[in-house]
Every structure is written in C-alpha cells, then in structure tokens.
Amino acid sequence: MKKLFSLMSACLLTLGFASCSQSGATNEANNASEYANPTIQTIMERRSIRDFKQEPIARxxxxxxMECGINAPNGQNKQSWAVRVVDNPAVxxxxxxxxxxxxxDVDPEMVRGCYRGAPVMVYIAREKxxxxSTIDxxxxxxNICLAAQSLGIGSICLGSPxxxxxxxxxxxxxxxLDENYELVLCIGLGYPNESPEAKPRDKSKVRYIEI
Ligand SMILES: Cc1cc2nc3c(=O)[nH]c(=O)nc-3n(C[C@H](O)[C@H](O)[C@H](O)COP(=O)(O)O)c2cc1C
Known part of the structure; x- marks a missing residue:
C-alpha cells in the first residue's frame, strides 16, 4: 500500500514538473494546476501591470x-541599496x-504617465x-515584484522616470538619500486592474554547454 502511494506521488510529481516545463517553454499556461509549486506559479504568473485600481495597500x-526585498542575495551582504516607499498621494x-x-521640455502628462498610475511608488537607489550595487x-x-505577486498585488519596474x-x-x-546613493529604478505597486498575457521569451538564450 505504502509502495503504491509512493508510486502515485512520484507520478503526480513528474506530471507536475513536465507540465511546468511545458508552460515555461510556451508562456501560454495560466492555470494554477499546471505549475509544480506555488513559487514557480508566482514567478510564471507575474507580469508587468500598467492599469491599477486606485486603492491603497495596507502598510x-x-x-x-519590503522585508522580502531586503532578503535578496546581495554582494558580500553589503545591502548596497536604499529603498524609499511613497504610499502617500500628497508626497x-x-x-x-x-x-x-x-x-x-517634457509634456507634463508624459511625466505623470510614465508612472503608469500605480498608487504606491518604491524608489530604489544604489550605493555609488x-x-x-546595480545587481543587488x-x-x-x-524579490519585491514576486512577493507582491504572491499577495495578489501587481507591480511594474520603471526605468523611464x-x-x-x-x-x-x-x-x-x-x-x-545621502550623496553616496543614486536612483536606479522605481517599482510601482497596486492592485491590478488587468491581467496581461505573458510576452514571449526566447529560449535560445539558454544553452547547456556540454563537452
Ligand atoms: C529595468 C527595467 C526598466 C523598465 N522600465 C519600464 C518603463 O519605464 N515603463 C514600462 O512601462 N515598463 C518598464 N519595464 C517593464 C518591462 O517592459 C517588462 O518587464 C518587459 O516588457 C517584460 O514583460 P513582463 O514584465 O510582463 O514579463 C521595465 C522593466 C525593467 C526590468
């Protein structure tokens, strides 16, 4: 009986992994049951959101x-970042x-528009x-984008601001920010008002090197 159960579990696991790698190859899958585990599901379902509900996110x-953000791997654990969260609309x-x-010289609507309407803006700066530090x-x-996704919160990385x-x-x-830091990226966060399809990925960028 125990053996039968192990065999069934192994089959289910194999099926799970097989379907996950298929969905990774095509970026077509959006069905939760096709992913091997919740982490992979979160990674595969995260998409850049450019239409947000105008609702606050609880502190x-x-x-x-943010705690997930600062637990990212980073060079020599220098934590060479500074993270500034702006969730106050007046600020x-x-x-x-x-x-x-x-x-x-820039149209004010473009300045506003480049933030994509996200109700919370996270400013990320690197230690110069x-x-x-840019990699950190x-x-x-x-980590911020994936943690947000796992909580049902949408995200968008923004270089243009x-x-x-x-x-x-x-x-x-x-x-x-003190003078040793410079801004490198903004991340908009908010509850999504859209669920965009995955953009295609070029799998030929990944090669296994075999002698
Ligand atoms: C460093 C960086 C800068 C980006 N800047 C912008 C931006 O200024 N405006 C924007 O709409 N999207 C921006 N994006 C989002 C990308 O366009 C998006 O991640 C990419 O098209 C892949 O789509 P996906 O995130 O939905 O998988 C940026 C992403 C990164 C990583």
Whole structure:
C-alpha cells in the first residue's frame, strides 16, 4: 500500500514538473494546476501591470514585501541599496510636480504617465561606490515584484522616470538619500486592474554547454 502511494506521488510529481516545463517553454499556461509549486506559479504568473485600481495597500503588506526585498542575495551582504516607499498621494504628487518643473521640455502628462498610475511608488537607489550595487538592486527589485505577486498585488519596474528624476535638484533630500546613493529604478505597486498575457521569451538564450 505504502509502495503504491509512493508510486502515485512520484507520478503526480513528474506530471507536475513536465507540465511546468511545458508552460515555461510556451508562456501560454495560466492555470494554477499546471505549475509544480506555488513559487514557480508566482514567478510564471507575474507580469508587468500598467492599469491599477486606485486603492491603497495596507502598510503591513508593504512591510512584508519590503522585508522580502531586503532578503535578496546581495554582494558580500553589503545591502548596497536604499529603498524609499511613497504610499502617500500628497508626497507622490510633490515628486511628480518637482519632476515636471525640472523637465520643462517634457509634456507634463508624459511625466505623470510614465508612472503608469500605480498608487504606491518604491524608489530604489544604489550605493555609488560599490560596483555590484546595480545587481543587488535588481535582485531586491525582483524579490519585491514576486512577493507582491504572491499577495495578489501587481507591480511594474520603471526605468523611464529615473532620467527625469536626475534633473530634480531636491530629489535626494525629498527621498532622504545621502550623496553616496543614486536612483536606479522605481517599482510601482497596486492592485491590478488587468491581467496581461505573458510576452514571449526566447529560449535560445539558454544553452547547456556540454563537452
Ligand atoms: C529595468 C527595467 C526598466 C523598465 N522600465 C519600464 C518603463 O519605464 N515603463 C514600462 O512601462 N515598463 C518598464 N519595464 C517593464 C518591462 O517592459 C517588462 O518587464 C518587459 O516588457 C517584460 O514583460 P513582463 O514584465 O510582463 O514579463 C521595465 C522593466 C525593467 C526590468
């Protein structure tokens, strides 16, 4: 009986992995039962969200997401990042208005639009003196996106606001960043108002090297 149970479990596990690798190959699967485990399901179902409900996210949820962020692997455990969470709409509006003022050549609607309407904005900065800090920030960012996804919260990594923010004189003070740090990425968070399909991935980028 025990043997039969082990055999059945092994079959189910194998089937689970087989279907997972298939869904990874095609990016077509959206059915929870096709994934081998909840971690893989979270990774495969995360997509960039560009349409958010205008609802706040509870601080407890944000704390948990940020805790996951700072538990990312990072060079020499230097934690060469600074994370600034803006969930207060008035503060966010000030940042947007400062950005508009510092970029008179850019249409104000474009400045606002590049944040994709996310109700919470996370600003990620790297420690300038550490050569791996951009990688540290990338790994932190992915942990944030995946933790959010696992809680039903959508995310979008945003590079486009960064260049405009670089022209904002008071941004370091506003975000309480000291001179050793520079912004590298924003992450918008919020409850999703859309569920976009996966964009195709090029599997030929991955090769097994065999002698
Ligand atoms: C470093 C980085 C910068 C990005 N900048 C932007 C951006 O400025 N605007 C935007 O709409 N999406 C941005 N994205 C999201 C990508 O377009 C998205 O991750 C990619 O198309 C793959 O789609 P997926 O996240 O849904 O799998 C950025 C993503 C990364 C990692």
């Amino acid at each position: 407890e949820q944000l704390d948990l997401i 966010f509006d000030s940042i947007v208005n400062m950005t508009i003022a510092a970029n008179p 003196s550490y050569d791996f 920030c990338g790994l932190l960012s992915e 960064i260049r405009m923010l670089q022209k904002v004189g008071g941004i370091a003070d506003m975000l309480q």
